[in-house]
Amino acid sequence: MKALKGILGAGIIAAVAVVFTASQSTYSVANPDLEIEANDQMANLGIGDKAPEIEMRDPQGNIRKLSDLKGKVVLIDFWASWCRPCRMENPNVVKTYNEYKDVRFKNGDGFEVFSVSLDQNKVAWENGIKQDGLIWENHVSDLQYWRNAAARTYNVNSIPATFLIDGEGNIIKKNLRGPALKNTLEVLRK
Numbered sequence: 001m002k003a004l005k006g007i008l009g010a011g012i013i014a015a016v017a018v019v020f021t022a023s024q025s026t027y028s029v030a031n032p033d034l035e036i037e038a039n040d041q042m043a044n045l046g047i048g049d050k051a052p053e054i055e056m057r058d059p060q061g062n063i064r065k066l067s068d069l070k071g072k073v074v075l076i077d078f079w080a081s082w083c084r085p086c087r088m089e090n091p092n093v094v095k096t097y098n099e100y101k102d103v104r105f106k107n108g109d110g111f112e113v114f115s116v117s118l119d120q121n122k123v124a125w126e127n128g129i130k131q132d133g134l135i136w137e138n139h140v141s142d143l144q145y146w147r148n149a150a151a152r153t154y155n156v157n158s159i160p161a162t163f164l165i166d167g168e169g170n171i172i173k174k175n176l177r178g179p180a181l182k183n184t185l186e187v188l189r190k
Contacts (some may be wrong), residue, residue, distance in 0.1 A: 054150040056140035073108035078161040080118040081128030086160040090132040104190045108167030117141035
């Protein structure tokens with residue numbers, strides 16, 4: 001009887017782990033100070049709108065501008081080192097970046113990622129970049145947590161949050177995660 005209970009217990013634990021892992025692909029971390037529903041996230045910016053400029057410092061103190069990437073398809077990725085769902089999504093973003101960075105698209109030449117961190121701690125932010133192998137150059141933050149200027153402009157109230165923009169700077173998709181990012185880029189391919 002004890003052996004049967006042990007087997008059943010292990011089976012239940014495994015089932016819970018599978019459900020938890022599967023749910024992580026759609027999980028996000030919400031700002032507890034905002035009372036906006038998750039479905040209202042990014043309601044102010046729609047498909048076809050121009051992506052507002054983002055101008056912030058990278059970890060080395062250099063100013064990076066979203067507009068400097070004009071002509072490329074760009075994923076604006078709002079994340080933080082303390083955000084478990086963001087960290088779980090990062091390997092997918094890295095893989096997709098490596099696969100599509102030199103591809104020609106219908107409205108853009110090459111694929112870039114513009115990472116906007118909602119971190120408060122610079123060391124944690126830098127460690128997250130290094131640990132997750134985020135090899136692209138465009139990492140920015142004002143280290144203001146949920147008060148991040150770009151997150152406020154883009155009405156981001158939960159992370160991870162993404163905006164895909166074309167070579168003209170127009171928003172073409174929002175909240176792409178997992179295989180949806182790769183599938184979208186494949187459709188946009190020349």
